[in-house]
Structure formats: structure tokens, C-alpha cells
Amino acid sequence: MIASATPADGDGIINVTSNIEVFSPEENECVAELWNEFILKGSRESGYSFLVARESGRVAGFACYGPRALTSGTFDLYWIAVDPRARRKGLGKELLASVEAGVINDGGRLVIVETSGQEKYDQTRAFYIAAGYTLEATVKDFYQQEDDLVIFTKHV
């Protein structure tokens, strides 16, 4: 079941991020920062909306998205993650569909996903392609030398 996150979901979200193999400590810290902004200021003022996938009351996955400043109707999907123990059940797909529904509900028209071109993100990129996203642009050596930024988009 996908739902808007409540303050009680914070520990569960942080717990999921710490279980994601490909997330670096800096990335975990970034999720925590966005969560803290969201809790402190709320969705509208922080610009971050969090959704959670719950299984037996436990947070099994989450997504964070929000409007991109200075655009009209463009939203960033900042994070989407499913606990490795809860995979292959379609939770990622459900979370992504809920993000898109949320974007439409907020008057959005375009979803942007930024990810890495590295081999360890092959599955991540395949996930977005399968969900109807287009590989729209690449910025070489963005994250570091030999680690490109890959930008996916979907008109919703």
C-alpha cells in the first residue's frame, strides 16, 4: 500500500536507505536532509513530498519528489528506494506510479529523474525505461570522472 509519509515513517525511511547497496554515505545523508526539511516545513514550503510503501506496518520503500524551481510543471523525482528484502513484488513500480499521480495532482506535466550511467545502475535505468521514461540527456563525467549523469524524462 502506497501512502503519504507521516512523521512516524522517518526511522523506516532512514532504515531502508541504509539497506540500499548502491547508496553512498553522502546519499544516505542527503535523504535524511530532505526528510528533515519535509518534517520541519511541510511539503509545500520544503518542496519535498514523501510517499511510503508499507508492508505489515513496516516501511518497505519510499519515494521523494517535488517541483523544480523556476519551471512551470516540471517535477524532480529525488529518491525512490525499495528495501532489498521487499523486492520483486512491484513496490518500486507502485511507488513510481504514485509519484506520477501526485505530480499530475499538483498540476505537473514532466517528471525528471537523474541517475548514474555506471554499470551498477543498469537495473535502475532499465526500471525507468520499462516505466515509460526516455533517456533524454547525458552529462559526461558529472558525478566524477567516468561517472556520467543520465537524465530520464516522462511527460505525465
Next chain:
Amino acid sequence: MIASATPADGDGIINVTSNIEVFSPEENECVAELWNEFILKGSRESGYSFLVARESGRVAGFACYGPRALTSGTFDLYWIAVDPRARRKGLGKELLASVEAGVINDGGRLVIVETSGQEKYDQTRAFYIAAGYTLEATVKDFYQQEDDLVIFTKHV
């Protein structure tokens, strides 16, 4: 003369932005927000560095840049602007060169510039091309329908 901005430059910077024809009220507001963060927290904690070009003690132009989160050595040039009354003297070029020197000084290797693909930004894009930037990627309909994001990069 290009120098690091001091708190006294705030009014001059806001004044320059309000004189830029292509800046929208939202963009002026965004410059003010970054400036306030910089004044409140300082360059390191805010992530924003401001440079100013002064003429007879007056702020004639400015630039704002900073490290991109989750990257190693990639910096965003957030804003660069020269007062229309102070143009054709090379201040923009001087500001850009100083940004690049600042990025190198901070251990950076790649500068990213995001701008619009609209016709009214033709001169802006020509400015970056002339300064050795590469048009690296385009995201269609990013700012709004028919208004693309154009990403320039330069290895410094």
C-alpha cells in the same frame, strides 16, 4: 575589478538583477534567496560563493556558483549577470574567468551551466560557447512547453 562579495554588496546585486531584461520576478527572488543563504551561513555552509565586478565602487555585475551535491568536483554556475549599462566591457567574461579560477581553487574540475533554449537567450548561449563551453545536453520542454533546458559544461 572582480572580488569576493561582501555583505555590503547585497543591495547592488539585487539592483543588477532587477535591471536584467530576461530575468523573471521568480528568478530575481531566487537570486535574493541564494544571497540570503550566503549571508546567513557563509560560503562553505550555504554552498554558494558570490563574486562581484565593481565599477567606481558600484556593483556592475555578479556571479554565484557552488559545488553540486553528491558529485566530486562538479560545480554549478547558478547566476551570472552584468548591468545593461555596464555591458560591452568584458565584465561578463572576467566574471566567468574568476568563477572558473574559484572552482579550480576549490578543487573542482567541471563547471555546469543551465540555461534556456529560447531565442531570447541566444546571446547567453553564444557567450558560453565563446568562453569554451560545450553544449552537452538538452531537456525538451523543461522550463515550460517549448522552453528547453540547455546544459553547457567546461572542464577546468
